[in-house]
Amino acid sequence: MVAADTPTRSRDRLRPSNSALVIGAVVLAVTALPIVFPWITSGRIVSDLGQLAAAVIAWLACRRTARSTSGRMRRSWRAISVGCAGWAVGELLWTVLDVGYDGQVPYPSLADVGFLVFPIGAIACLLLFPPAGGKIDRVRSVLDGSALLAALIAIYWATASPFANDGRAPVTGLLAIVTIAYPTGDLLIIGLAFYIVSQPTRHRLALVLLAGGVSVMALADAGFAALESTDYQARLPDIGWAAAFLFLGCAATIGGRLLAVDRATGNSPPPSQPPGASMLPYLPLAIAVATVGFRAITGRGAGVVETAALTVAVSAVLLRQYLTVRDNRQLLGVVASREAQLVRQAFQDQLTGLHNRALFTDRVAHALDLHRRDLRPVGLLFCDLDDFKAVNDTYGHAAGDEVLIRVAERLRGALRDGDTIARFGGDEFAVLLEDGSEPTTVATRIIDALRAPFTVNEIVIHVGISVGVTDLDGQQTIPTLDELLAHADVAMYSAKRSGKGRLALWESTMVLPAAVDLRLREPLRTALRTGGIVAVYQPIINLEDGRMTAVETLARWMHDGLQVSPVEFVPLAGRAGLMTELTDHMLNEACRQMATWTRNLGDHGLRTGVNIPPQLIVDQQFPDRVASILARYDVPPEQLVLEITEDALLGDLATARTVTSRLRELGASLSLDDFGTGYSSLLHLRQIPLDALKIDISFIDDIDRDADAERFLRAFLSLGRDLGLTVTAEGVEREGQVTALRRLGCPTAQGFLFARPGTAAELESGLLAPGAHWTPAATPAARGRRSTPGRVG
Template identity: 40%
Template sequence: MARSGGVPTRGFPADAPARGAPRTAVGTAASSPLRLTAAAAAMLAVVVLLVVALLAAIALAGAESRTAAITSHVAQLTASGLATTSLGVLAWRRTWHRVRRPAALLAVGCGLWFAGQLSWFVSETVGPPLPDVSFADALYLGFPIFMATAVLVPLRRTRLRQLRVVLDGVIIAASLFVISWVLALTHVTSEENRPDDALVLIVSLCYPCLDIVAITMLLLGISRMPVNRVILGTLVVAMTLIATGDTLYAYETVVSSFQVGTAVDLCWLVGFGVIAVFASIAWTVDIRTVPAPTSETPEEWESSQSRVLSMLPYLPVMAALCILAVRNVVGSSDPVSELVTIVVLGLVLLRQYLTLRDNRNLTADLAARERQLRQQAFHDVLTGLPNRALFTQRVVEAVERHRRERRPLALLFIDLDDFKTVNDTLGHPVGDELVSRVGARLRRLVRSTDTVSRFGGDEFAVLVEGDHDSLAMADRLVGELRRPFALRVQPLAISCSIGIAHVAADADTPGVDELFSRADIAMYAAKRAGKGQRSAHHPAMVLPEADDLHFRPLLIDDLAAGRIHCLFQPIVALDTRQLVSLEALARWHVDGRQVDQGYFIALAGRSGLLPALTEHMLDLVAAHLAAWNEQFDCADLKVSLNVPPGLMTDLSFPARVVAVLDQYEVDPRQLALEITEDALLGDYRTTQVVAQRFRELGIQVWLDDFGSGYSSLLSLRRIALHSVKIDLEFVANIHRDAEAEEFLGAMLRMTRELGLVTTAEGVELAEQADILTALGCTYAQGFLFSEPIPAPAVEAMLRRGYGRRPPTVAPVVAARPALEAEVVERETPPAVPTGAVDDAPDSCAVAPVGR
């Protein structure tokens, strides 16, 4: 009465992992080891007691005695019943079909074996006896059939892989058949032992043959499945015991007469006991920590298997060959076993041929993937050009050749001008197509020995080695890239800026990073020169960002320490040439030398320091106004302060301004805020609210550099403006250009129609002042009247006669501060807004000053 078993070849038992839960790597063991639970310990104790009881019965009452037979029947029924119950509970507790279905099928198979054993037990103890072939055999054979159904899970593989698996199965099954044939079946089928009833022979052979199928599937699973090897290995042990018992049963049934109550019964008892104990362990173990393989393909998994596991299917082959060798040594031979062995060896050779063929395909596949990975690692996907990594490697080699052989080289950095506009207006697909076309054109324009690379975005680079005119090449590239590109949407022309770093043969060999830096600096110099140009690097070139690295921390420290100074430039009434207001201008000195105002303000903007700078200047202005009000009783003196556009969209800004003025007890009407036209281009609705709030507080808002930006007449009416300041560009040539004078007159008439007070900036000549007066301009500001002066000079001016009739004294002009050699002191509007002014009472006169 042989009983076979098995398990699914894919992940049994393994519960479903939680959705989204991480899975362990394929081929790794479970993260939580199997534990001997209380239920498993109890079942193990029961199995041990049954084994001891059977051995005691055999030893005391004798083998094949009635006591031993009854003890054996009860022990086998108990073991198979425990296995059935454990598997049924496992199937009930697990919801995932990969566990529930195999466990349920195994439970049914064990239940059939239990029923067959029970019917035999009843027939022997109560009667009548069962015939040689009965319905009990059908029940017994149902166990391996359900076992095979439980483990039969199709593997998603290629045809070649499927053929290899089939060959492995046939090889294992044939080898196990040879072993079984030599040890037992050859005696079963011999003429002297062959039963007269063919049905008895067939049924007897079905037991070991079905066991061979089950063990074959288990060995296939344990050699190929990346998880649950402990489970499969345990069931292989159980199945081997059951198969051994079935083989001995078949032999004894045919040769003599099988009797219950012998040591053969231990095979079935222990086999089903192992299944029962292991199934009970699986009740409580978190099988989700042992997930089945998901994303990894069988090909990928098989390549990672160890040599021992990959050789596991061939262990039966070696065992069969060893048994045949021993049999030949003792002088015995059998045509059936020899024929099957020859077939097995042929199948092994075929299997190895398929393996070599598969390995050859895998090798070719890996070589193709390696080429693809190398292409992706060192080439740009969009253009196919070498990327930065490969280009840098070649530059390193070129630099080394220059060091050894004094071979000249040149590095060209190419940046497409206004490429962002192409992406923003025509879309990124068009931008990608343009980049691809540019790369193809660059490849055609350079020599085969040169290296063209795409660094990313709209940046390209060319490495030129040898005696070649890199300047001429750059000129050719600039000209050729100007030619329109025939894109799918429309023809498109674009320019480029090229920076050149040339290393002559007799020059010192630079480092790679230094060479890249030179080309980068030269490229930005070409862009600053107007784009669409090329520029060769020379030592005097530096990036603006390089200056920022030096000056930014100094600016942060000086601003925090209050070392930013304030100068004041007078604004006068053109008809009386009297002082009406002052514009506050920030000045910064480093190591006793003044930093260029344009760079200083731009650096503050790039560093996000304009709000802090404005608040610092507001504090200085309020402090000076408070002091002057106390000393000179000049509460009607107005000072204008530049405000960056960002603060005009800050709804809390008016409250902060008023807080500072209240702190120094300064009338808000003494302060004016100057904004540039940029403030009218952004969130003008918020700017309108902020400007209206300042008007309600008595603080005037002036528009600086009027005419130089993009403001419209509608914008001028939207914002609560009081004054506008005419940009100096409209004033510079009015004394020698009639058209400039006429245009300025039109601007002044327009502002008067809008009810705005006008101030002309940059007035340097008396002729300009006279023309402005004739055109009806109200106020003026410039070097003709005064340069920016420090607070003590303002106090001297106020002391001489602010609020009285103009004194007949020498003009009050401050001495120029010391400047850096490269700084032009001609007062031009700073990068932040300057100011305008309203009507003011008589004040101190400032006499015209000649240049």
């Protein structure tokens, strides 16, 4: 509320000045009455009193504004208020003398003392008025004012000065002092007024009114001096004096109001300069030169004063021109420096000093143009530091920046002068080869250059680099700029995937993982919606009698007539947020097929396993969905095995324990897949309710030819038996493995040796047929082939 009321209170304090303006206008009209109606009795006295009232009103307005400001602004308004007060006292004495001497007031008189206070106050006001520019601007303004004032003195002395050498009687004594004081003060006022108005300033209207007021006063004085020897009854200067004070009253009122608003709002308008202000000194100087020159041509000669004044004016203008030329030269230097800086910023990396992406892509585009024209060689290397994020995270960004600077130095050293190297951003660099150099050779030099460690702040830091290479040999279709850069980028990622610290040459079969995601994400979403994801089943065999006891339900996807590997589309489902939908789909397929087999084959005793991704093991809604699916197909929960991996148990173990307990309460079984590959397998056996273990293929591989592998497997089997868990060996591919598993007492196994994942129809005609069981002769083609079943989770 206080801030909101401030402008109102400020305006309220200024309202008496508004009334004074109205009174001032009335006073001006009264002052003009004797001129308009010369027959009015006592017209001189009416005019004198009107001028006195105008001066008093201006004094009150300036005094009020001075009280409402501070600093130089207060001193400036106080000075002009003193000038107005002095002039009012002088006008009061003039009125008394005018009445006493019946219009024949002596000159000079006591009234002149009061009148001469005004130019002193006005000059002080203009000099004290706060400047808006800097030091150089003020120096330039002083030179402008000096040139203007000197030119006006030369004009005055050559045309109207009573001391000019033009044959008039000389003026001496007190009369000389007063006579010279008026024009000198008026010239100073006019010069300063024009000087002030021409400068950059805030609240220009108030300043123009102030300068206008003092200038009108000076012109009225000049008019009075000119009319003194003529019929003074016209009293035209009286209107000028009254009008001058009306201007000053307006200036004080408007200036005070604007300053009050600035204080209330906390801001003020920026300084502004009137158009053409820079020409201000030249016009009076031209008039002065013409006037003095005319006197010289006509034989009257140029006096010492006007010659000196003209010399000062010309010198001030020349000095101002020198400053302007110097400033312009400095400005041109600054502009040139800024342009060079902008060019560096636009085309140079600020940290390493290498070229940046903008310049590099421009040069690559130019190289492609030359290649299209005359098949000039073009090689492009895209480089990325290996594990640089770990440097930033471990040692801080300052150390990381220092490493980047050192890397840039080594890269320069590994290249020729004609090669173009740029920092693409972050820890990525690019190299353009146009001289026919073998790109793979250059890439090898770059990799070798970064093998030695860096020492930063006494810390030894190893940073490798992976390089993607693309080369235009003149025989291939010429790619676009974006395609060429993409080829090098894809090759670089291929180098990283192959082990880092390597190079890879771009091939048309290479694609980025992100590109695969973009290409397959929507088709995968559509396939889930339209049934494009189908289920296949891989048997789990009882090793004692060779009969099938269970199946693992696996996902397969055909897209555009090609089989998409589960290794690709299952992780993609996770990145696309489709894993829940995919898992629910596979649970539905598994239960639907179990219900079909039950109807067609009767009590087959099979169970079906479905892989469950980690995120669903901590989803408390998941058990309800499983129960709903089982009920939908009327499948006994005992026939469903949910296979989880240790990844699912590394996060929120408490929630995982709750979810798995609820699943077991439904009657479903839980199996820990890939057992033995994690860091905490034994811990999970104790903390999570499980029914079965599936031993990872890595422990099965060599059990028929490695005694240590056999000992590991024997321990796993013993542990499973002690905990009451059913154990299944995964990835069985050789009959020797089956022999070893039987000897160790492993109850069940799964792998390509028994059967590949197949459709329900294929299974029904094979191991699911009545009386069917596995025998070694049943799958001779399975030997020597890796078991890589695709899973949902």
